[in-house]
Amino acid sequence: MNIKVCVGSSCHLKGSYDVIQALKDVLKKYDVEDLVELQASFCLGHCAKGVNVKTDGIAPEKAEKSYTALTDGTLLLHNVTKDNAEEVFVREIYPLIEI
Numbered sequence: 740m741n742i743k744v745c746v747g748s749s750c751h752l753k754g755s756y757d758v759i760q761a762l763k764d765v766l767k768k769y770d771v772e773d774l775v776e777l778q779a780s781f782c783l784g785h786c787a788k789g790v791n792v793k794t795d796g797i798a799p800e801k802a803e804k805s806y807t808a809l810t811d812g813t814l815l816l817h818n819v820t821k822d823n824a825e826e827v828f829v830r831e832i833y834p835l836i837e838i
């Protein structure tokens with residue numbers, strides 16, 4: 740699975756590099772570093788809802804306003820911060836990882 744953290748100018752100002760570090764720590768904590776590739780991305784087109792994090796899959800039964808299901812079948816998580824990165828990971832990303 741791939742996780743792409745937006746490092747466009749708006750998300751950068753909202754702390755995307757802190758989010759990347761927080762997600763690195765979370766991937767290590769949950770021992771899924773080998774299963775998830777963490778990448779930086781250019782602007783994902785939802786700047787007002789940054790920091791945005793794009794994943795490979797959709798979890799349709801999950802929270803309503805915390806993500807956008809994109810037309811390419813991916814999931815765009817909104818308002819991710821270093822402080823809620825673990826919560827977002829556990830709620831939205833971890834269930835999608837094929838262990």
Ligand code: FES
Pocket residue numbers: 745746747748749750751781782783784785786787789790791
């Ligand atoms: S800068 Fe992150 S979505 Fe535009």
